[in-house]
Structure formats: C-alpha cells, structure tokens
Amino acid sequence: MLPESTNGAGGRGGGGLAVPMAWLCAEYLADEVLRAAALVAPGSLEYRAGLQALALTVHLSGEPDGPAVGWAAGRADTWLRHTAYDRPWPPWVEERLAALRAADGGGPDLALAHTAWRGLRDTWVRAADLDGRTPGDPAAPIDEDDQVWLPAWKLGLPLAHLSLHLR
Numbered sequence: 001m002l003p004e005s006t007n008g009a010g011g012r013g014g015g016g017l018a019v020p021m022a023w024l025c026a027e028y029l030a031d032e033v034l035r036a037a038a039l040v041a042p043g044s045l046e047y048r049a050g051l052q053a054l055a056l057t058v059h060l061s062g063e064p065d066g067p068a069v070g071w072a073a074g075r076a077d078t079w080l081r082h083t084a085y086d087r088p089w090p091p092w093v094e095e096r097l098a099a100l101r102a103a104d105g106g107g108p109d110l111a112l113a114h115t116a117w118r119g120l121r122d123t124w125v126r127a128a129d130l131d132g133r134t135p136g137d138p139a140a141p142i143d144e145d146d147q148v149w150l151p152a153w154k155l156g157l158p159l160a161h162l163s164l165h166l167r
Contacts, residue, residue, distance in 0.1 A: 020108035023059055030054035030160070037163035045125060049156025050163065052116040057082050057089075057160065059113055060096040076164060083161035090153065093117055120153035127155050 030051050040046040057079050082092060097117060100110050128144040 018108045020112050023055070023109040023112040026059035027051065027055040029058055033163050033167050034159070037166040039159060039163060039166070045152075046155055046159060049120060049123075049125070049152040050159035051156070052120050053083070053089075053153055053156035054079070054160035054163065056093055056113060056116055056120070059109070060093060060100075076167065080161065080164050083157055083164065085158070085161070089157055090121070120156060121151055123152040124149045125152055125155055 033054060034040075034047060034050050035042060040050070058075075061075070061078050061082065081087065082089065094117075097110070097114060100113075104110070126147050126149055129146050129148040129150075
C-alpha cells in the first residue's frame with residue numbers, strides 16, 4: 001500500500017480520500033513503545049506529549065513510507081540519538097518538516113506532522129523545572145515543587161527517550 005492510499009480511488013492523487021499511512025504507522029509505533037514502558041497513564045497530558053514527540057521523531061527519521069518493519073535495533077538507535085537530552089530536537093524537527101514540504105509540497109502525513117509539532121511547540125504546561133539545577137552540581141536532586149511553564153515538547157521528549165530505552 002502506498003503511504004497515502006486513496007482506498008481504491010486510482011492511487012496517489014486519484015481524487016479519493018488520502019489516508020496518511022506513514023504518520024499513522026509512526027503514531028502506532030510510538031503508542032506501542034509508550035504503553036510498553038508504562039511510565040505514565042495513557043490519556044494523560046504527559047502521555048500525549050510523549051506520543052507526539054516520539055511519533056514525530058519516527059516519522060521524520062527518514063523512512064518515507066513509514067516504519068514498515070516496526071521495531072528494529074538500528075531504527076531504535078537513530079530515534080534514541082534524536083531524542084537525547086543534548087541534541088537540538090526542535091531545530092531538527094523544523095528542518096525536516098521544511099525539507100519534506102519542499103520535496104513533495106505536503107500531503108496528509110505532513111499535515112498531521114505539522115499539527116503535532118504545532119501542538120508540542122505552542123502548548124505550554126506547568127511541570128518540574130528539569131533544567132533548573134545549579135550549574136555546579138548536576139547530580140543535585142530536582143525539586144518537583146519548583147515548577148515552571150515549558151513547551152509540551154520539553155515534557156514529551158524525555159518521556160519518549162526513556163520509553164525507548166526501556167523497550
């Protein structure tokens with residue numbers, strides 16, 4: 001099946017309903033990883049942020065037809081690298097989305113990826129300040145009562161990364 005099936009309406013661009021298979025496969029795989037890790041309750045804000053961050057990472061990691069094989073060690077390493085704390089994830093997402101837009105002009109997969117990114121970027125949540133540690137003592141415990149406003153991707157990305165590690 002092509003990544004944007006039109007359910008028998010003549011293939012790509014045949015005038016039928018386009019189904020974003022690559023995005024749906026990425027989202028399914030992300031859901032599977034997060035549920036297996038069982039770090040947060042499905043349906044919670046944290047879960048949704050993690051799901052969208054991991055689905056974006058999977059979708060934008062270079063499999064144009066979606067993760068057809070599903071879980072593979074090489075892909076997991078790539079996803080772990082992209083979601084690592086010291087990596088500039090937001091610029092990478094912006095660059096990949098722009099490259100995909102320039103390459104094929106859009107489509108339902110890209111539209112859903114853009115929607116997920118806008119949601120992660122523009123939704124602000126109140127959570128523990130994970131970046132607020134003192135520079136001299138990186139091993140100091142985090143005070144969970146010290147909360148700040150942060151974009152949802154900052155909540156979802158560490159969850160996605162840790163879930164990948166636990167898989």
